[in-house]
Structure formats: C-alpha cells, structure tokens
Amino acid sequence: MKQSITLGKVTRIIGLGFLVTIKDLFTGKMEREQFKDFLRKFIVPIASIVLFIGLWHMGAKTLYNIEASYKVDKAATEQGQEAADAMRACIASGDVSCQPNTLPSPLQVWESYKSLLRDHNSIAADKRAFKEKTAALNAKRLAKGKDPITYTGRPSFVDQIFTSLKTVFAGFLLALFIAVPIGIVIGLSKTLRSSFNWLIQIFKPVSPVVWLLLVFMIVKTLTKDSNSDSAFIISFISVGLCSMWATLVNTAMGVSSVDKDYINVARVLKLGPVQKVFKVILPSSLPLIFTGLRITLSVAWMVLIAIELLAQSPGLGSFVWEEFQNGAIDSNSKIIVAMFIIGTIGFLLDRMMLTIQNMVSFNKNDGI
Structure with missing residues (x-):
C-alpha cells in the first residue's frame, strides 16, 4: 500500500496526475478536499507568479515614466x-541613446537572458x-614538454556560473x-x-570582506612564485572560513546532545x-550536522558574490x-537575470542538501 501511494505521488509530480485532476475538475468528479488541494498546489502558486510579474511590470513602467519626465524637464x-520636445520624441522612438535607464520590465529581462x-x-x-x-x-608543444596554448578570450555568462559553482563547492x-x-x-x-x-562567538559574525582581506594577505605571501590561480584559491578559502561556523556549532551541539543511553550501550559493547x-555518536548527530551543512552551503552561496567581486574571480560576482x-x-536587465539565476541555484543547492539529509538520516525532514 505504501509503495502504491508513493508511486501515485511521483506520477502526479511528473504530470499524469495533474492531467487526471484537470479532467476530474471539468467533469465534476473532484471532491471538495481534492479541489482545495488542487488550488493550493497549482492555482495559488501560478496566481502568485502572475501577480509578481504584473506588479513588477507596473512598477517598471511607473519608474520609466518618472525617469522619462525627469529627462524631458x-x-x-x-x-x-x-x-x-526633441528629447520626448527621442524617448518615444525607442532610441537607445536617450532611453531612461531604470528598473527593467520582465520582457526586457527575458530578452537579456536570451542575449546572454x-x-x-x-x-x-x-x-x-x-x-x-x-x-x-x-x-x-606537449611532445616537446612545453605548455599548450590555451584560449584566453572572455568567459561567457554560463562559464561564470560554473566558475562560481566550482568555487562554492570547494569552499563548502x-x-x-x-x-x-x-x-x-x-x-x-x-x-x-x-x-x-x-573563539566561535567572536569569529562567527566576522564580515566576508574581512576574511577575504586576511586570506588575501596569507595566500599572496605563500604563492608569490607560483603559477596557480590565486584568485580562485583566495575565493574558496574565504567562502569556507565565512560559512563553516553553522556546521561547527551544530556538530558540537549534536554530539553533546546524544542520548546517554546510546553512550551506555557503547560502553557495554x-x-x-x-x-x-x-x-553511535555520528549517526545520532546526523540531523543536526546536516542542518548545519545546509546553512553552511546557503551562507557560502550568499557570500560568494561579494567575495568574487573583491577577489576578481571570474564568476557571477565579477x-x-x-x-x-x-x-x-x-x-540592469542582465543584473536581474543574474539575480534570478543566483536565487534559483541557491534554492536547488538547498534542496540537494535536504535530499541527501533525508537519504542518510533516520529523521525525515520536509523543511522549507
């Protein structure tokens, strides 16, 4: 029974159940509770997305008109x-040279995404x-023991995403x-x-900028005559030092709060x-340890942008x-594209950690 329910849930997720629900809705076979569940899971999220895009569009249009009026005045x-009059005509014509540079509309952001x-x-x-x-x-060149010629052109937006992912996973x-x-x-x-x-209470709230400067001083001293990528090294070490404190605190808390009965059983054995x-200790501490790891990964992804910006690492921050x-x-449109990409990746990283936590932990967590 449990297996059939699980398979049914999976089927609904991939779409077949959704089509059956739509069919029941229009044929009048849907029960009241099913209808409420359908509204909560599908209609309300879609409506919130439409509302968000509508408010964004109206806000962008309002700011555009304010900036246009200011330029004309x-x-x-x-x-x-x-x-x-010439400025008003130029703005109305859509000429790039005189367009107000303010909050872009959803359509402009979509066009910038396709451009990237x-x-x-x-x-x-x-x-x-x-x-x-x-x-x-x-x-x-390789046959003669020389280094190969490498491509030195600028990275694309997708390349910068992968650079940031590599940095954040190294720091994690x-x-x-x-x-x-x-x-x-x-x-x-x-x-x-x-x-x-x-020591934990003092260093835990330290700004990522301060960690970056400290790591910069140390790494630059140790890699003066090295051909290694110092920007990447500085970035991932700074990310790791900024984000490790949640895992450290949660691990210590999880280990210290292990049930004494388990410790007694270990002594008997x-x-x-x-x-x-x-x-004994690690299996019992896994829920808290993974909670710390989820927070660590989230913090690492958040501080990464500022650290990459300052370290001049060719990632999303740059x-x-x-x-x-x-x-x-x-x-501005491209910056908002990056904002959505950053947020989406952060969400997926958190879901990935939650999935791993549920796979290895006895306590299942459906956290948000």
Missing part, C-alpha cells in the same frame, strides 16, 4: 522647449574553433573538513566547549573511542560588478 530647463545565451553559444563556438586550430600545434568542502572534525572533538568534551566558545564516534560599471541600457 531637465532638457527644458537647461536647453529650452525645443530640446525638451546567444553570447554563450558564440563564445563556445569560438572556443571550439580555437581548439581545432591549435590541436596540432599543442600536440607538438573546506568548511566541512574543518568544521565537522573540530565540532566532534569539541562536542565530546565540556571543557573544550567552554574553552573554544569565546566495549566499543573503542573511534568505533563509538562512527557507530559579472554583476562589470555590468554595474558598464552602465549600458541592458546592464
């Missing part, structure tokens, strides 16, 4: 009525052509490898918890310290800053 004040995809396809084609042209030459792994072992050690000892609590940690400085008519 300014032209009239500084250059006379003839210049104001076209740009990515163009850059990808250039990379393939470059690779084909230099394939024979690079083979000869660093945070995991630092915070979980230290959290276990601290959680096993009341003395260590009281000894290190002051004469488990060694390592066995006790891996067979993209947003370049578009802001560019000041082109479509720069």
Whole structure:
C-alpha cells in the first residue's frame, strides 16, 4: 500500500496526475478536499507568479515614466522647449541613446537572458574553433614538454556560473573538513566547549570582506612564485572560513546532545573511542550536522558574490560588478537575470542538501 501511494505521488509530480485532476475538475468528479488541494498546489502558486510579474511590470513602467519626465524637464530647463520636445520624441522612438535607464520590465529581462545565451553559444563556438586550430600545434608543444596554448578570450555568462559553482563547492568542502572534525572533538568534551566558545562567538559574525582581506594577505605571501590561480584559491578559502561556523556549532551541539543511553550501550559493547564516534555518536548527530551543512552551503552561496567581486574571480560576482560599471541600457536587465539565476541555484543547492539529509538520516525532514 505504501509503495502504491508513493508511486501515485511521483506520477502526479511528473504530470499524469495533474492531467487526471484537470479532467476530474471539468467533469465534476473532484471532491471538495481534492479541489482545495488542487488550488493550493497549482492555482495559488501560478496566481502568485502572475501577480509578481504584473506588479513588477507596473512598477517598471511607473519608474520609466518618472525617469522619462525627469529627462524631458531637465532638457527644458537647461536647453529650452525645443530640446525638451526633441528629447520626448527621442524617448518615444525607442532610441537607445536617450532611453531612461531604470528598473527593467520582465520582457526586457527575458530578452537579456536570451542575449546572454546567444553570447554563450558564440563564445563556445569560438572556443571550439580555437581548439581545432591549435590541436596540432599543442600536440607538438606537449611532445616537446612545453605548455599548450590555451584560449584566453572572455568567459561567457554560463562559464561564470560554473566558475562560481566550482568555487562554492570547494569552499563548502573546506568548511566541512574543518568544521565537522573540530565540532566532534569539541562536542565530546565540556571543557573544550567552554574553552573554544569565546573563539566561535567572536569569529562567527566576522564580515566576508574581512576574511577575504586576511586570506588575501596569507595566500599572496605563500604563492608569490607560483603559477596557480590565486584568485580562485583566495575565493574558496574565504567562502569556507565565512560559512563553516553553522556546521561547527551544530556538530558540537549534536554530539553533546546524544542520548546517554546510546553512550551506555557503547560502553557495554566495549566499543573503542573511534568505533563509538562512527557507530553511535555520528549517526545520532546526523540531523543536526546536516542542518548545519545546509546553512553552511546557503551562507557560502550568499557570500560568494561579494567575495568574487573583491577577489576578481571570474564568476557571477565579477559579472554583476562589470555590468554595474558598464552602465549600458541592458546592464540592469542582465543584473536581474543574474539575480534570478543566483536565487534559483541557491534554492536547488538547498534542496540537494535536504535530499541527501533525508537519504542518510533516520529523521525525515520536509523543511522549507
């Protein structure tokens, strides 16, 4: 029975159940509770999306009209009525040179999204052509022990997304490898918890900018004569140090709050310290540890943009800053595209961590 219910839920998710629900709705076979469930799961979310886009469109139009009126009034004040009429006509014609540069509409953002995809396809084609042209030459250089010639063109928006993902996962792994072992050690000892609590409370709220500057000083000193990508190293270490504290605190809390009956059972079975940690303490602490890891990954993704911007790493942070400085008519639209991409990826990363948590934990969590 449980398997059939689960399969039914999966079927509804992939669409077949939705079609059956629509059929029941129009044929009058849907019960009252089913109708309420249908409204909550499908109609209300769709309506909220439409409302959001409608409010966005009206807000963008209002700001556009305010900025247009300001430009016309300014032209009239500084250059006379003839210049104001010319400015009004220029704005009405859609000329890029005189368009108000304010909050873009949903349609403008969509066009910028398609423009970024076209740009990515163009850059990808250039990379393939470059690779084909230099394939024979690079083979000869490698045979002689020389470094191959690499493509040095600008990265596309999609390339910058993957750079940011690589950086955030490297920082997350660093945070995991630092915070979980230290959290276990601290959680096993009341003395260590009281000894290190002051350090955690002081460093936990430190700004990512401060961590970046500290890491920058250390990495630049250690990689002066190195050919490694110092911007990437600085970025992922800063991300890891900024985001590890939630995992550290939750791991220590989870380990310290393990049921004493489990510890007594471990003593009866004469488990060694390592066995006790891996067979008793860690399984019992997994829910809190994964809660900390979810927070760590979310914090890592949030601070990444600011860190990439300051470290000049070619990721989404660099993209947003370049578009802001560019000041082109479509720069605001591209920044909002990046905002939606950043938010969507952050949501997917959190869902990924929640799925892993439910796979390895006894306590299932449907968290939001």
